[in-house]
Amino acid sequence: MLAAGCATGSAPERAALAPPPTSARVLDVDVTLLPNHLDAFGGVSLRYCPVDGVMPRRLRPENRRALPFLVAATDEEGRALPIDDDGVRTRELAGCALLTVDVARLADTLDDKDLAQRVGDDVIATPDLWLWRPEPFAADARVRVRLERAGFDVAVPWVDVEGGRFVVGPQAFALKSDAAFGRFATEELDAGGARLALARLDDGRAPAALSRWLAQSAHAVATVHGAFPEPRLNVLVVPTHVARPIVVGFYSRGGGPTALFYVGDAAADLDDDDLEATGRWALTHELAHALLPPVKSEDAWLNEGIATWYQDLLARRTGMLPDDVAYWTELVRGLRTGRDRSDDDRLTVADASRRMHATGAYQHTYWAGVALALLAEVEAQRQGASVDDLVRALRRRFPVDDQARDARTLLHAIAEGRGAVAARALERAFDRNKDRPWPDVDLVLAELGVVVDGAGTVTLDERAPLAGIRRAITRPTVAGLAPLAARASEP
Ligand SMILES: [Zn+2]
Incomplete structure (x- = not known):
């Protein structure tokens, strides 16, 4: 299928435009959440099975700092898979690979708000650390993730679903992204044409008016384009011991949008309409990041x-x-x-x-x-x-x-x-x-x-x-x- 404009190109140019051989690999990954010894969230086991029967050269974390937190890597018979400086070698493997990652220890050890952190018994961790990806990971390849929650709550940023699985391509790792694990209440809000999934982490402590403030901000942002720029948005709420109700926020986009807010115990006599004292401008600021491409x-x-x-x-x-x-x-x-x-x-x-x-x-x-x-x-x-x-x-x-x-x-x-x-x-x-x-x-x-x-x-x-x-x-x-x-x- 050559466009008219391409027909005049030289042979090498035409060759470059020809579709590549169909080498798109699809790996199905079953992610099961695991408890720690106190029955709080501890980590994940990941079962990787290639849809076309061919395993990639390696399974590796996008961020190498996750390497020490791999607990086990085996084939389906429980035999250990070879591990090198970059990840788990899977080229020769026939069948599926099973990896276990200690996400809670990773969060406790790294304790880096950009990567992973503990929030009470809950954990926030970027998929760059725990969803080890195939290597190579071609632009048109994808992993299809199914989550086995095993009694825990999960917030992941991905929005595309195929056959009941989240579709994660290499572009999901090109931009920062956040996920949360543990036991927390999630509230769904419709505002500005978007569905917001609001996860109150730790003990759920957050300003009572937060849901209303978020809906107001999503509506305000929606007035620029006529609708909020994303159909879905995860909102992670982290309580802190600070008097200001909204302390600071972050907006991430890898594989789907997430807004993360640190909130404080509101002072009882705060004026709800005081954007400055409540810090509510930060909600509109983070949501307004969705107005522009990255x-x-x-x-x-x-x-x-x-x-x-x-x-x-x-x-x-x-x-x-x-x-x-x-x-x-x-x-x-x-x-x-x-x-x-x-x-x-x-x-x-x-x-x-x-x-x-x-x-x-x-x-x-x-x-x-x-x-x-x-x-x-x-x-x-x-x-x-x-x-x-x-x-x-x-x-x-x-x-x-x-x-x-x-x-x-x-x-x-x-x-x-x-x-x-x-x-x-x-x-x-x-x-x-x-x-x-x-x-x-x-x-x-x-x-x-x-x-x-x-x-x-x-x-x-x-x-x-x-x-x-x-x-x-x-x-x-x-x-x-x-x-x-x-x-x-x-x-
Ligand atoms: Zn900003």
Whole structure:
């Protein structure tokens, strides 16, 4: 099946376009949860059986740090399989392989929030550590996972199901992802066209209003695309002894989306409507990460900037922030924090973004990204477009979270329509400011009529030249929530 355009290509080019031999391997994996000696969750046994009868060269963890926590690797007769520096050698094996991984000890030993951690008797661990994968793992190969819960509760990120099994391809390991094991209550919430599976880990202690707050945030995020960008979202909730109800969050995407939140015991007299005191902005921030496709970490200014741009803007548009003064007060406060951090770290915007994790330049990067979004939004609004159009266009162009791309690749890919107007505006804002410590937004704030006095108090000037654009930025999205399929059907 050659497209007309390919027929003129040279023979080597045509050969390169020919479909590869059908070598797609399918491994069925039965994962059984195992108790420890106290009957809490301890680990997993994994039974790997090749559908076409051919085992891969090896079974290995995506992350080598899991290697010491392999308890056993045998064939079906109980004979030990050879183990080398990379994993379990299975090339010569006829039949199935049985592996046992001590996930709880792995979590206790690594104790790394990015990889694995214990939460009371429950355990959070990325599949990179416990779902050992075939090697090689071709792009079109897959493992099909069936979970034997054995009385435990499980939260895994995978969403594709085939023959009653979760389908996991190599792209599931290309991006960070989280899973949880143990005994916990899971609550299903429908909001913004998505189904949220909310797992309250440990003793379930979490703010009572968390479900409502999450639903509000999912609804707020859904107003950008017309529906929440993902049909399903796992939400893992980790209780901590901190007074603030929502402490911090993370969003991961490998094989399917998971939002992870650390929550505290709420102070009894907290004002439910105080986004800052409750930390509820963090819920909207993490869920807003779903608005964009994955971005390479060195371009954190784009994905963190856009998520931070929307965390308060969507709160205002959907009424979680009571009025425009409250919104612009939050924005001005955040921008001042970012500028102060840039004074401290003396990094340029580009360097802060590129080295954010190494230098801790989080607030610098996040709020510089917001400043760039503000500059781009005003320029786009002058031309009848909005950052909203760019975000919609990016999700249409890259609907699947298969790999992280750099900011230039993402923005260059939007070449037409109002999304392109905003893409060019954002590229210009970045290029003009990337080699400076901080994007200068004082002039544009003044033009918008956002007036800040010496004490930091914000008032809004309706006679300012761009007051109309300022009102347009925070105007509630009036369109009803379209079904998710509407997004996929657009070109
Ligand atoms: Zn973020």
